[in-house]
Amino acid sequence: MLGLELVVLLGIAVLAGSALGDRLRIAPQVVLMAMGVLIGLIPALRKVELPSEVVLLLFLPVLLAWESLNTSLREIRRHLTDVALAATVLVIASAASVACVAHALGIAWGPAWVLGAAVAPTDATAVNVVARLLPRRDITLLRAESLLNDGTALVVYGIAVGVTVGTEDVTAPHVGWLFVLGYGGGALIGFVAGTVVQWFRARMAQADALRGQVLLLLAPFSGYLVAERIDASGVVAVVVCGLMLSQSGPRTVRAEVRVQAQNFWLVATYLLNGSLFVLIGVELDFSIRTMGNDEMPRAIGTGFAVAGTLVAVRFAYYFGVAAFFRIARRGSARASGTTYSGRRLTVSALSGFRGAISLAAVLGVPSHLDSGEAFPSRQLIVFVTGVVIVVTMAQALILPGVVRWARIPRDGSVAREEWLAESAALESALAALPDLAGRLETAPAIREAIERSHRLQADAVAQRCATIPDDPEESALHPRRLTDDHTALSLALLAERRAVIVRLRDTGDIDDTVLRRLQGRLDTEELHLLGHVPVGE
Known part of the structure; x- marks a missing residue:
């Protein structure tokens, strides 16, 4: 019964945490992690430990697929240099810096690199914390960075774990091959999976919408599992597959299937994403209990030192890269469409949230070395990673104020x-x-x-x-106001039509079956007016 009780508690925590976060006007993810810590205090759940397989095989494929389906491929291509640098240089610099700091604080080099690689990648699902605060370009770059940097981090992580355990030798050709296998193999499998799903989906979805939804749900899991079987990056495979489906869906999928997919994925990702942050809090509570009281001061200090290092490296990277391109392009940044505002860079630097990948990585650290000895500092690494996730997510508390201070122009x-x-x-x-x-x-x-x-x-x-003016702020009759007025009147008319058909049902003039059919059409119109339409379908 313990598993069922935990599922019920997770559902309650997701609902309550999201509502409380909205009411307090703070990121719901922060509240959800706090509720996870409280759930961990329940005596019956004190021995619950989250297996890494749950995060890797249940949460990640679905959440990454959803983010890929809703990411702009055009914007990724347009800013490919920025995305590629952030997904490689920034990750390696973050991992190396954290390893140095952790080693200076008493952790051996092998475990220090494991910790550095685990906390180096940002989390794609956590980017939703600032989704409503920033323009499309900024959010797309943050999402693309988070989707692609996992491949780099997990290769470094695998090397660090292998060296520490005693199963890997670090040589330049071997490291290069791991990167090629991780990115190249993952991309190839994602391409094959996307092609196969496209072929079946174009035929199956036309005959049966439900079977089409099952096929779409299987796509990320299949790509992820096959990639991991050959030691390629399952994350890259899911991302490539998702991006392919986002491009082909509008041409091959019927409206009925798109509406069903939108409704299903919204509910599924809402529950999974919320549950994940609650479980992070539960895992943090478990780590605290398994460590001795004499270790806590050092562990907390290490956690804050690592979190501070990640923030400092991110600031140095963003401002350093901006200065480099400003000098290299000699004033052509405006023509290229890239803006190097110091205030805007500050917002991007503070948006480096950690989450699912980091948690799954440290939970996957083996318990013993190849020699049979216990993996050094394993529990400390898990605790420090939990602290880093909490601290980086806590940045969401100050981000609304920072965004207002940055005065980022409205995206028209x-x-x-x-x-x-x-x-x-x-x-x-x-x-x-x-x-x-x-x-x-x-x-x-x-x-x-x-x-x-x-x-x-x-x-x-x-x-x-x-x-629509060139500068949205220059117009007194802003297009957003016109859209709001048009939507408000259209929704009012829809409400009147809906009230009429309900009244006809109540008086017995029409049957419930007729009501449901007409209401379905009105619901579709309302969703369209509100903009609740599938982005990647």
Whole structure:
């Protein structure tokens, strides 16, 4: 029964923690970790330890797949240099710096490098803490960095663990091969998995929406497992597969499947992501209890020292790289679309949250060396990693204020692109309407009604597009205000229509089956108005 009790407690903690975080206007993830510590105090759960396989095989594939499906491939390509540098140079610099600090504080070199590699990568799911605070470009870069830097960190981690245990020899060719296998092998498997899923999905989803959803759910798990079997990066495989499906989905998947997928993945990732941060708190509480009282001062000091090192390295990296490119490009940064504002860099430097990957890595550290001796400082490494996750996530408490201080310009590009696409689609539909109506032998009255409706929509979209200024702050009639007014009126009309059909059901004029069908259509319209549509589907 203990497992069922824990599942129920996790669900309650996710609901309560999220609601409390919203009410207090702080990152829900911080509250969820605190609730995990409280859950760990329950006597019946004091011996609960989170296996690394649970994080690696249950949480990560789903969460990484969702982040990949909702990441802009165009923005990744546009800023590929920035993403690649952050995913390699920053990770290696962070791991090396933490290893040096940990060794200076009394941890042997092998375990120190294990700790450094475990806490070096940022967490893609934790980036959601600042998703509402930053423009699209900044969030995309943070997500792309978090999705890709895991491959580098896990290669370094594997080498450090192997050397410490006694199963690895560090040579330049061997290290190079591990990086090639990790990234290249993972990308290849992700590509193959994405291709296979695309082929089956294009056929299966048209016949059965539910089977299409099961296939989509199996995709990240399959890619991850196959990659890990050949010692490639399962993380890279999931990311590549997810990015491929995000590009092919709009062409091959029906609307019904997209709506189902959106609803399912929103609920699944909400529960998994929330549960993960609660379990981090539980694991931190377990680590505290398993360590002696005399070890705690050193462990806490090491944890804060490592967290401070990661923040300092991240600041040094961002400002150092910005200065390098500013000098190398000699003022051409504006033309390249890259902004090197000191305040903006400060926000990015403070957004290096740690989470699932770090937790899974340290929990996967073997208990014994090849010689049979206990792995040195293992419990200390687990505790320090927990402290680092808590401290880096706590940065979310000050980030709203830092973002306000940074005065990052409002991002109007999303609204401009959205209205441009909507306008082009409507105009193309109007141009094709006569030919389509002729082929379908549509009645003239119906054709005229549809044409009139589309003309009104096209005129409304054109009017909104005309109000978008180059600088969104310069317009008194901001496009966001126009969108809000349009959405509010449309939602009010939908509510009136919904009330009518419910009243007809209550009076017995229509059946519940009819009500459900009509309500489904109205719900779809409402989701569209609210912008709750699948991004990567």
